[in-house]
Amino acid sequence: MEAQTDDALVAALKERAASGPPANRKGLQAYLRPASSETIATAEEDLGFPLEPFLRRVYAEVVGGGIGPGYGLLPLSGQESLPVVYREFRAHGWPEKLLPAWDWGCAIWSCVDCGDSCGSIVTHHGGTARTLTRFTTRSWLRSWMDGVDLLKELFEENERTIINPFTRKPQVIKVQGNAKGRPWPVR
Numbered sequence: 001m002e003a004q005t006d007d008a009l010v011a012a013l014k015e016r017a018a019s020g021p022p023a024n025r026k027g028l029q030a031y032l033r034p035a036s037s038e039t040i041a042t043a044e045e046d047l048g049f050p051l052e053p054f055l056r057r058v059y060a061e062v063v064g065g066g067i068g069p070g071y072g073l074l075p076l077s078g079q080e081s082l083p084v085v086y087r088e089f090r091a092h093g094w095p096e097k098l099l100p101a102w103d104w105g106c107a108i109w110s111c112v113d114c115g116d117s118c119g120s121i122v123t124h125h126g127g128t129a130r131t132l133t134r135f136t137t138r139s140w141l142r143s144w145m146d147g148v149d150l151l152k153e154l155f156e157e158n159e160r161t162i163i164n165p166f167t168r169k170p171q172v173i174k175v176q177g178n179a180k181g182r183p184w185p186v187r
Contacts, residue, residue: 006054009138012145013062035064035076043076046083049097052112052119054137068141069150070104098122098130104151112137113184122184123154131179155179 017032035043040059044050051059058067065075074082085100094100097115104110109124110133119137124130133154135143144150156178164171 006057006138009142009145010057010061013058013067013141016145017063017067032063032066034061035059039064039076043081043083047086047099049114051099052114052116052137054119055099055101055112055114058137058141068102069144070102070108070110073101074103093128095130098124100124108154110140110150110154123179123181125155125179129179130184131181132184133181153180 037060040051040056050056058073059065059076063073064077065081066072074080074085076082078084082099082101086094089100090096097113099112099114100109101112102110107124107126111122111124111130113120113122113132121133121135121137121140122130123133131154135153140150143153159172161170161172163169
């Protein structure tokens with residue numbers, strides 16, 4: 001049953017990728033095609049470990065990058081590629097096998113835990129805070145396909161009262177709260 005579910009999700013992702021340009025990352029038009037087996041092998045060699053199996057399938061069968069929430073899935077090659085970003089993060093104490101795959105901006109990343117057999121999604125938010133979400137790579141992409149606002153799924157929404165500097169009256173604004181989930185256990 002899982003293979004059928006995976007096949008249906010891959011087919012839906014292919015349809016979505018074919019229906020429009022990738023996410024708001026510059027220069028990803030070239031990644032509308034799936035990544036070649038050579039590109040995938042080179043990326044895995046650069047990373048020093050294999051990609052999570054479903055993520056590997058997305059790269060191999062759907063697109064070479066740009067799909068999904070935030071600014072889209074990082075490509076496997078180029079200046080802003082997954083291996084390049086991972087190596088840069090590792091140079092600053094980043095955990096092994098935690099792939100910063102989707103950039104949201106503002107120091108927020110959705111990462112794939114490749115040390116976990118199901119490819120858990122971990123939210124990295126500012127500094128070194130990492131939170132294990134309820135998502136796996138499959139459920140993450142399925143939820144995105146279903147139109148779920150994943151950023152709202154990752155963080156609590158809080159309200160704060162401020163004084164409007166123009167009207168000098170109190171105003172309630174919504175702000176990003178704590179990440180949902182539990183602290184990610186570094187392996």
